[in-house]
Amino acid sequence: MDLQIALLLSQDGITNGAIYALLSLALVLVFAVTRVIFIPQGEFVAFGALTLASFQAGKTPGTLWLLVGAGVVVALLDITMALRSGASRRIPRIVGWNLVYPAAAAAVVFLLKPSEFPLLAQIVLALALVVPLGPMMYRLAYQPLAEASVLVLLIVSVAVHLALVGLGLLFFGAEGSRTPSFSDASFDLGLVTVNGQTLWVVGASLLLIVVLALFFERTIYGKALRATAMNRTGARLMGISTVMAGKLSFLLAALIGAFSGILIAPITTIYYDTGFLIGLKGFVGAIVGGLASYPIAAAGAILVGLLEAFSSFWASAFKEVIVFTLIIPVLVWRSLTTRHVEEDE
Amino acid sequence: MxxxxxxxxxxxxxxxxxxxxxxxxxxxxxxxxxxxxxxxxxxxxxxxxxxxxxxxxxxxxxxxxxxxxxxxxxxxxxxxxxxxxxxxxxxxxxxxxxxxxxxxxxxxxxxxxxxxxxxxxxxxxxxxxxxxxxxxNDQQMAIAIAAHMADRGVKTVAFIGFNDAYGEGWHQEFIKYADTYKFKVVANERYSRADTSVTGQVLKIIAAKPDAVLIAGSGTPAALPQVTLKERGFAGKYYQTHGIANNDFLRVGGKNVEGTYLPAGPILVAAQLPDSNPIKKSALAYIAxxxxxxxxxxxxxxxxxxxxxxxxxxxxxxxxxxxxxxxxxxxxxxxxxxxxxxxxxxxxxxxxxxxxxxxxxxxxxxxxxxxxxxxxxxxxx
Missing domain, CATH: 3.40.50.2300 (Response regulator)
Structure with missing residues (x-):
């Protein structure tokens, strides 16, 4: 191996690592706030990318129907609950978010032609279809069980993941898709050529991380999420709605997932089930951070990306083995260095 | 009774x-x-x-x-x-x-x-x-590829396939004909269907400087190594297996898969078969x-x-x-x-x-x- 190959591999590893880092942040966020190990995280990657690809192919993405369907179910549940508890003034808001919004999205998709939109507008529309699925998923699958044990929530996650993979196959078919890259520019830096898309991925990931940091530090909602993550009961006593915190964290997780999918769709082919493996690698990163620390999780994810790139060069047949074996020394190290504290749930 | x-x-x-x-x-x-x-x-x-x-x-x-x-x-x-x-x-x-x-x-x-x-x-x-x-049988297809390579003067071949039974089977089948058709397999790489990047494998293949690359994958996942090879400037011949023979592969591969050779069932090019070929009529009827x-x-x-x-x-x-x-x-x-x-x-x-x-x-x-x-x-x- 010479320097050029090492640099090319590093570039590749960092590009993938940036995506894993985003996903690991989302996983840490969701776990900290709701104690859910969010296995369906990867499905948002696939849904985001494939929804965008559907627009470009001039097809109606199946995620639109999922959004409309989930919206109707959520609206029925929430309206029933609101009527039972006599809080009928909440109804307009419920109807607005769960019925009017999906209907408006459907109108945009059907009346205007998304295949003729500029790329940026297509991306915004794809995000607008996929991201609201996050809070809806929380409402349907997790909110009724919010106080259950981590294990029960994990089992629900597996179920949601399987359901979404099945829907993905139904919506997008078994074959994959690619989308055109954001820019065709490439920069010659002596030994290596850097693609424009690589810079987009790394740049957008960094930007998103900075925005998230600002959100948690500066805004009232961000602080509410952090408070819920530290102590659910305490946060509730301070008037923070845990339901709101749960929905908000799922919204962010869906946004990060769908956005990651859109970022990597020009680099690789995305299938209905690609998301799971990408999410799993983000999860390895999150484990390195003990499902608690954002910076260590991000660093762990970059490490996974680099390890993957270099192991694919040296021993391509064993790449996944090497990447997932990383988890064992990390777990041993963590269990030796951290003292176990009984959680007060 | x-x-x-x-x-x-x-x-x-x-x-x-x-x-x-x-x-x-x-x-x-x-x-x-x-x-x-x-x-x-x-x-x-x-x-x-x-x-x-x-x-x-x-x-x-x-x-x-x-x-x-x-x-x-x-x-x-x-x-x-x-x-x-x-x-x-x-x-x-x-x-x-x-x-x-x-x-x-x-x-x-x-x-x-x-x-x-x-x-x-x-x-x-x-x-x-x-x-x-x-x-x-894979064997029939592997011979077809090996013979085609020999006709076009290919001496060195790099192999990249799925890390499952499909890639493994093809590798075993293909190297059997190395002696008969006088070529050498200079690289043997694997990748998984769900991989988002094959840069590592591709760099290794390019470093081995083969005359041709054989990619043993099926469906659209077989496009990824070829696209990456093209991006990294590999100018040799590209061979794929009959596993890719559907139109989604063309959609995903785009201009990066132009000029690829593959063995396939005659149905894939039924309309171009000579009229004397009995399969033409049968295949066209099914397609219609x-x-x-x-x-x-x-x-x-x-x-x-x-x-x-x-x-x-x-x-x-x-x-x-x-x-x-x-x-x-x-x-x-x-x-x-x-x-x-x-x-x-x-x-x-x-x-x-x-x-x-x-x-x-x-x-x-x-x-x-x-x-x-x-x-x-x-x-x-």
């Missing part, structure tokens, strides 16, 4: 019912899971098969095995014991088909597999007496039927294997019906014999001439070399 007469009478009545029994075809295929892109066109094709053969009504029971071996075996057991099927069609992939052999041999039910490996009908295994298959039901451009060569299984049955069932009635052990045995006796049956992938030692029965007409030209499949002469 009276009792015995009664029993005989009842038995006779029962067999009178059996006379009118329909033929039941049990199908298990991989319509979901990793092999879904193969299983879905097969499933669509089964729906187009005739519901009457030789004046007898045919019922198709179609189950999905999710590309999973255990489920495939379970499906077969269920269809044999509960639905009393006369013949099993499936499964889509090799591991499932291999696992099903024991079950059908035990129940003495003929089976027509739609998976590629030659081991499924290996004559050395007595149980494969009951097993037939319709897709070309499939596209009428599923839209233009929806055709995939994998569905053709299911159609060929249907053709085998349409050819064998009338012969078997003369010997026994559907639903009986005798009928299943007669059907097996009739399948084995298939002669000069023109399918959409080739011409079948079965024999006790060859339960596939293809000759050289079952494959052509194809290249990708201006985003379309073109017969390479």
């Amino acid at each position: 009276k009792l015995r007469k009664l029993v005989v009478a009842i038995a006779a009545t029962c067999s009178a019912f059996v006379v009118h029994a329909d033929i039941t075809v049990g199908v298990t295929l991989s319509a979901t899971g990793p092999a879904a892109s193969l299983g879905i066109p097969e499933k669509n094709t089964i729906a187009l098969l005739p519901t009457m053969i030789g004046g007898q009504k045919v019922n198709y029971i179609v189950l999905d095995d999710a590309s999973d071996t255990t489920t495939a075996v379970k499906n077969v057991r269920k269809m044999i014991s509960e639905s009393k099927v006369d013949v099993i069609v499936g499964s889509t992939i090799t591991p499932n088909s291999l696992a099903m052999i024991d079950v059908v041999a035990e129940a003495e039910t003929p089976m027509i597999s739609m998976a590629a490996s030659a081991r499924i009908v290996d004559p050395a295994n007595p149980k494969t007496k009951w097993v037939f298959k319709t897709p070309q 039927k499939y596209e009428a039901a599923h839209g233009k451009g929806s055709i995939s060569t994998f569905g053709g294997h299911a159609w060929d299984a249907g053709l085998l049955l349409q050819n064998a069932v009338p012969t078997a019906l003369k010997k026994a009635q559907p639903g009986t052990k005798e009928f299943r045995a007669a059907l097996r014999d009739a399948l084995e006796g298939t002669k000069d049956l023109v399918g959409v992938h080739g011409v079948f001439n079965m024999s006790p030692s060859d339960h596939l029965g293809y000759d050289q007409r079952a494959r052509v070399m194809v290249t990708i030209d201006k985003g379309a499949w073109k017969l390479d002469k």
Whole structure:
């Protein structure tokens, strides 16, 4: 191996690592706030990318129907609950978010032609279809069980993941898709050529991380999420709605997932089930951070990306083995260095 | 004595019912899971098969095995014991088909597999007496590639394939011909279907400076190594396997897959075959039927294997019906014999001439070399 190959591999590893880092942040966020190990995280990657690809192919993405369907179910549940508890003034808001919004999205998709939109507008529309699925998923699958044990929530996650993979196959078919890259520019830096898309991925990931940091530090909602993550009961006593915190964290997780999918769709082919493996690698990163620390999780994810790139060069047949074996020394190290504290749930 | 007469009478009545029994075809295929892109066109094709053969009504029971071996075996057991099927069609992939052999041999039910490996009908295994298959063997395709390479002066080849049975099988099959056709395999890499990047493998291949690259993958995942190789400036020849022969591959690969060579069933380029080729008419008829039901451009060569299984049955069932009635052990045995006796049956992938030692029965007409030209499949002469 010479320097050029090492640099090319590093570039590749960092590009993938940036995506894993985003996903690991989302996983840490969701776990900290709701104690859910969010296995369906990867499905948002696939849904985001494939929804965008559907627009470009001039097809109606199946995620639109999922959004409309989930919206109707959520609206029925929430309206029933609101009527039972006599809080009928909440109804307009419920109807607005769960019925009017999906209907408006459907109108945009059907009346205007998304295949003729500029790329940026297509991306915004794809995000607008996929991201609201996050809070809806929380409402349907997790909110009724919010106080259950981590294990029960994990089992629900597996179920949601399987359901979404099945829907993905139904919506997008078994074959994959690619989308055109954001820019065709490439920069010659002596030994290596850097693609424009690589810079987009790394740049957008960094930007998103900075925005998230600002959100948690500066805004009232961000602080509410952090408070819920530290102590659910305490946060509730301070008037923070845990339901709101749960929905908000799922919204962010869906946004990060769908956005990651859109970022990597020009680099690789995305299938209905690609998301799971990408999410799993983000999860390895999150484990390195003990499902608690954002910076260590991000660093762990970059490490996974680099390890993957270099192991694919040296021993391509064993790449996944090497990447997932990383988890064992990390777990041993963590269990030796951290003292176990009984959680007060 | 009276009792015995009664029993005989009842038995006779029962067999009178059996006379009118329909033929039941049990199908298990991989319509979901990793092999879904193969299983879905097969499933669509089964729906187009005739519901009457030789004046007898045919019922198709179609189950999905999710590309999973255990489920495939379970499906077969269920269809044999509960639905009393006369013949099993499936499964889509090799591991499932291999696992099903024991079950059908035990129940003495003929089976027509739609998976590629030659081991499924290996004559050395007595149980494969009951097993037939319709897709070309990997071996036939590997020879075609090796010969094509030799004709074009390729001396060094790099191999990159799926890290599963498909890639492994191809590698084993392909290196066998290295001596005969005088080339050297200079790199052997693996990647997984769900990989988002193959940069590491590609850099290694480029460093080995081969004349040609053979990519052994199926469906759109086979496009990734080729696109990455193109991006990194590899200028040699590109070979793919018949696993990529569907239009989605062209869509995903775009201009990066121009000029690729691959062996394929003649159905892929049916319209370009000379009129003297008997397969042309048969293949065009199937394509017209499939596209009428599923839209233009929806055709995939994998569905053709299911159609060929249907053709085998349409050819064998009338012969078997003369010997026994559907639903009986005798009928299943007669059907097996009739399948084995298939002669000069023109399918959409080739011409079948079965024999006790060859339960596939293809000759050289079952494959052509194809290249990708201006985003379309073109017969390479």
